Amino acid sequence: MQTKSHINFDPAFRWLTLAGGLAILFLVGSICYTLIIGAMPALKKFGIGFLFSQSWDPAFKEFGALSSVYGTLVSTAIGMLIAVPLSLVIALFLVELAPPAVSRLVGGAIELLAAIPSIIYGMWGLFVFAPFLADHVQPWLTSVAPGLPLFQGPPIGIGMLAAGIILALMVLPFITSVTRDVFQMVPEVVKESAYGMGSTTWEVTRKVTLPYGIQGVVGACFLGLGRAIGETMAVTFVIGNRHEISASLFAAGNSIASTLANEFTEASDDLYLAALIELGLVLFGITLVIQFIARWWLRRTARKLGAVR
Amino acid sequence: MKPRSLTYRRGIDLSIRVISSLAALFGIIMLGWILGTVLFKGAAAINWAFFTELPAPPGMPGGGLANAILGTLLITLLSVLIGVPVGLAAGVWLAEFGQESKLAEVIRFAANLLMSTPSIIIGVFVYVVMVLTTGKFSGTAGAVTLAIIMLPVVARTAEDMLALVPSALREAALALGMPRWKATLGIVFRAAQTGLLTGTLLAVARVSGETAPLLFTALNSPYWPESFNEPTANLTVTIFNYAMSPYDDWQTLAWGASLLITAGVLGTTIITRGFIWYRSR
Numbered sequence: 001m002q003t004k005s006h007i008n009f010d011p012a013f014r015w016l017t018l019a020g021g022l023a024i025l026f027l028v029g030s031i032c033y034t035l036i037i038g039a040m041p042a043l044k045k046f047g048i049g050f051l052f053s054q055s056w057d058p059a060f061k062e063f064g065a066l067s068s069v070y071g072t073l074v075s076t077a078i079g080m081l082i083a084v085p086l087s088l089v090i091a092l093f094l095v096e097l098a099p100p101a102v103s104r105l106v107g108g109a110i111e112l113l114a115a116i117p118s119i120i121y122g123m124w125g126l127f128v129f130a131p132f133l134a135d136h137v138q139p140w141l142t143s144v145a146p147g148l149p150l151f152q153g154p155p156i157g158i159g160m161l162a163a164g165i166i167l168a169l170m171v172l173p174f175i176t177s178v179t180r181d182v183f184q185m186v187p188e189v190v191k192e193s194a195y196g197m198g199s200t201t202w203e204v205t206r207k208v209t210l211p212y213g214i215q216g217v218v219g220a221c222f223l224g225l226g227r228a229i230g231e232t233m234a235v236t237f238v239i240g241n242r243h244e245i246s247a248s249l250f251a252a253g254n255s256i257a258s259t260l261a262n263e264f265t266e267a268s269d270d271l272y273l274a275a276l277i278e279l280g281l282v283l284f285g286i287t288l289v290i291q292f293i294a295r296w297w298l299r300r301t302a303r304k305l306g307a308v309r
Numbered sequence: 310m311k312p313r314s315l316t317y318r319r320g321i322d323l324s325i326r327v328i329s330s331l332a333a334l335f336g337i338i339m340l341g342w343i344l345g346t347v348l349f350k351g352a353a354a355i356n357w358a359f360f361t362e363l364p365a366p367p368g369m370p371g372g373g374l375a376n377a378i379l380g381t382l383l384i385t386l387l388s389v390l391i392g393v394p395v396g397l398a399a400g401v402w403l404a405e406f407g408q409e410s411k412l413a414e415v416i417r418f419a420a421n422l423l424m425s426t427p428s429i430i431i432g433v434f435v436y437v438v439m440v441l442t443t444g445k446f447s448g449t450a451g452a453v454t455l456a457i458i459m460l461p462v463v464a465r466t467a468e469d470m471l472a473l474v475p476s477a478l479r480e481a482a483l484a485l486g487m488p489r490w491k492a493t494l495g496i497v498f499r500a501a502q503t504g505l506l507t508g509t510l511l512a513v514a515r516v517s518g519e520t521a522p523l524l525f526t527a528l529n530s531p532y533w534p535e536s537f538n539e540p541t542a543n544l545t546v547t548i549f550n551y552a553m554s555p556y557d558d559w560q561t562l563a564w565g566a567s568l569l570i571t572a573g574v575l576g577t578t579i580i581t582r583g584f585i586w587y588r589s590r
Contacts, residue, residue, distance in 0.1 A: 013490035014406055020398025021407065021416045024461060028419045031426065031434045038437045089329035090336055097326060098333070108582075110336045115578040116343060116571060117518025119545050123552055123567050124343045127350075127560075169339055176336075200322035230427020232521035233549065257429050257521070264433070264525045280433040284426065291425050295418070 031284070039278035041271055050278060056243035058268070063275035065282055067243045071160065071253040072283070075235060076228045078164025078249070079171060083228075084221055086168070087175035094176075095183040096201055096209075107180065114173035122237030125166045130157030130238055133165075138250055153248040156240075161249040163239040167231055171224035178220030182213035215301035222294035229286055232257035256283045344571070351568020354561045364531050364547075367556035374566055380534040380542040381570075384452045384527055385517045387537065392456030392516075393463055393509055400467025405493055420461035431457050432522035440526060448534060448541030451527025455516045462515070466508030470501040503588055507581045514577035518570055520545035544570050 036043075042050065042063060053064025090110060094103045134157030141151040186209050194204045210217070240252020241262055254262075256279050267273040358373040365372025399416070407413030431454050439450040474497050482492035498505065528540035529547055544566045551563035 008488065010489045013488075013493070014402075017398045017402035017406065020395045020400075020464070021402040021413075023395050024399055024423060024464060025416055025419045027457060027460070028423055030438070031423075031430065034434050034437050035430075038433075086332050086335070089325070089332040092325075093329040093333040097329060106333050106337065109340050110333075112575065112578070113336065113340055115514070115575055117520070117545070117574055119518070119520040119548050120343065120347060120567055120571050123548065123563065124346050126552065128342075128346050172336065200318050202322040202325040203318065205325075226425045230425075230429065232427065232429045236549075237552070257427060260429050260433065261521055261524055264436070265528070277433060277437065280430050284430050287425055287427060287430075288422065291422050295421075 035277060035281040035284055039274055039281045042274035042278040045271065046275075050275075051282070054243075054245060058263075058272050061269075061271050063272070065256070065279055067245050068254055068256045068259045068279055069282065070245050071163075071239065072229060072255040072257070072286075074160055074249075074253070075163040075167055075239065075255055076225065078161065079167030079228045080221070080225060082165060082168035083172045083175055083224060087172055087179055087220075087224075088217070090172075090176050091179035091183055092205055094180050096205060107177070110173050110176050112173075113169060114177075118170065118231060118233040119237075121166050121170060121234035125162060125234060125238040126158065129166065130162050133157045133162055149247040150249050153246075153250040155250060156252070158238050158240045159248075159250050159252045160239065163235045163253075163255070164249070166234050166238060167228045170231060170234060171228045174227060175220045175224040178223060179213075179217050182216035182220070183209055185216075186212045215297075219294065219298055219301070222290060222297065226287060226290050226294070229290065230257055230283060232261050236261045256280070344575075347564070347567050347571050350561075350564040351566075351571075354565025355568065359562075359565055363533070364562070365558075367554070367559055372558075372562070374542075374544065374547060374562060376530070376533045376542040377544045377547045377566065378569065380448065380527075380530075381517065381544040383534055383537075384448055384455065384523070384541060384543055385513065387449070387452035388455035388459060388516065389513055391453065392459035393513075395456075396460045396463025396509075396512075397467050397505070399460070399464035400471060401493060403464065403468040404471035405489075405497070417465075420464050423457070423461040424465070427521075428454075428458055428519055429521040429524075432524060432526055435522070436525045445538070446526065446528035446540040448527050448537035448539070451523045451541060451543065452537070454522040454526045455519060458519065458522060459512050459516050462512040463509055466512065467505055470504030470508060471497055473504065474500045503585070507585050510577060510581045514574050514581070517577075518545065518574040520549055524549070 046053070046063065050063065051065050051069065053062075054066040055062045055064050056067065057063075094107050094110075098106060134155045138151070138155030138157070138161070142155070145151050190212065191204055191208055194208045199207070235255050236258040239254055239258050241254050241258055242252040243254060243259075244251075246253070260276055260280060260283075263272075264276055267276055356373075358371050359375075360373060360378065361375050362371060362373035363376055364374060399420070403413055403416060407416065435450050435454040435457070439453065440446055478496055478500055479492055482496040483489065487495070523543055523546050527543055527546065529550055530540040530542045532542065534541045548563045548566045548570070551559040551566070554560065
């Protein structure tokens with residue numbers, strides 16, 4: 001029998017697929033490099049002061065990131081403060097309370113929230129939710145907490161509070177679905193032994209399920225945090241886009257992403273552009289840090305639980 | 310532990326039950342509110358002209374977003390042509406060759422990082438690399454941006470799906486004398502095809518609703534997309550521009566575009582999910 005001689009494609013195949021993998025590495029490297037080079041003029045001119053200056057005046061070429069960074073952090077914080085407890089109780093509902101059919105239906109609906117494009121949240125936020133907030137929620141907040149500077153000022157709807165609430169809605173499905181999976185991984189035997197001792201559902205959740213799955217829940221929160229911090233369109237629509245820091249959550253502000261979305265195409269001179277790219281660099285740096293912490297956390301968790309990977 | 314009365318414990322339990330049911334209800338209501346608004350306001354803008362005509366100046370009757378619909382389809386298609394093959398290649402390498410190696414771990418970390426990078430940062434990157442150097446916004450730049458966003462998602466999904474294929478299948482193919490590439494593309498891919506297809510579809514659906522990365526790459530245009538070397542009309546940036554305009558008829562068109570994009574993205578997601586669910590039964 002004669003074997004047909006043929007060219008061995010295997011090495012080529014191997015290299016070709018490796019090229020795909022290296023492309024990812026190369027892209028991440030070039031994004032870092034490009035952002036740093038692009039931001040260089042602003043880095044040189046403003047130095048570390050860029051992060052602590054509140055002035056943003058393209059006409060006088062004065063740029064500072066403080067209000068954008070502040071807006072990013074505050075809107076994300078509001079979003080997480082609302083989303084985390086809400087996600088926890090929804091996950092509790094899905095795993096412990098609802099009958100399977102209801103749980104699947106509600107779970108699916110909550111996951112659909114994640115599939116809605118962010119610009120749709122923006123449209124709804126600007127035209128529907130912000131007016132609702134201005135008419136019904138903000139006056140009520142002011143009257144409930146009369147002295148609190150957080151809830152002072154004219155109820156205009158758009159602003160930090162609206163951005164935070166919409167961010168909460170957007171990260172809710174991510175945290176909920178991971179938390180639900182984590183809750184489901186708790187062995188039935190462990191839960192049943194607690195029920196057998198006469199615990200109520202809430203006691204089982206608080207003293208058995210939650211401690212068992214707390215690591216995973218924290219991981220889920222990091223996931224949500226990572227998404228919220230770079231969210232652009234929804235925030236751009238509702239945050240008000242004003243380069244000022246104000247104590248009230250009702251006031252308009254801006255975030256790094258919204259500043260980029262609004263001003264990038266308008267950047268007329270090199271320094272303006274460099275300052276915007278430096279804002280992008282700051283945002284990239286923040287996501288990098290979150291990602292590192294999340295990885296570290298997950299690895300620590302895996303080691304603690306004795307898992308292989 | 311302090312002993313508490315049964316009534317107290319039952320009370321706490323009941324209130325938590327009520328709170329968590331209300332929270333789930335709240336989630337559903339928000340979903341319904343958003344989708345209802347989009348459907349209600351969008352339906353008012355949808356008519357024949359919406360799908361067939363170019364945008365009209367504000368105040369003029371008629372006009373549609375045919376150019377933006379076509380542009381979004383073309384940009385998404387081009388981004389799939391760039392992003393999916395590279396992503397699949399990366400996934401194959403990670404699952405079949407890289408596995409537990411140091412390099413594979415680094416690439417996985419890079420993929421996770423790229424996935425969590427805000428899409429607007431990818432837009433800034435492509436702006437500097439492609440728009441600043443060529444001096445003009447282009448549909449190609451927009452498609453490349455979307456492809457970069459898609460890449461790590463496709464790669465990680467492909468890796469997961471390929472890793473699910475039992476090794477015995479690979480070994481059987483190799484034992485018959487099949488070269489590795491043929492075993493991978495002919496046998497392993499076929500075994501994993503449902504997962505690969507649905508994973509890719511979900512990634513494409515997500516990317517097609519993206520706005521931020523197109524803002525300063527594809528930009529927007531009131532004309533038909535004739536060449537990928539110039540600003541290309543697309544639905545999402547059109548929504549942004551029109552929604553921010555003071556003209557009522559433009560805002561109406563923006564709602565129409567919102568309905569179309571939501572229906573497209575949600576439709577693809579629901580059908581894909583339904584398919585996965587159906588296959589897994």
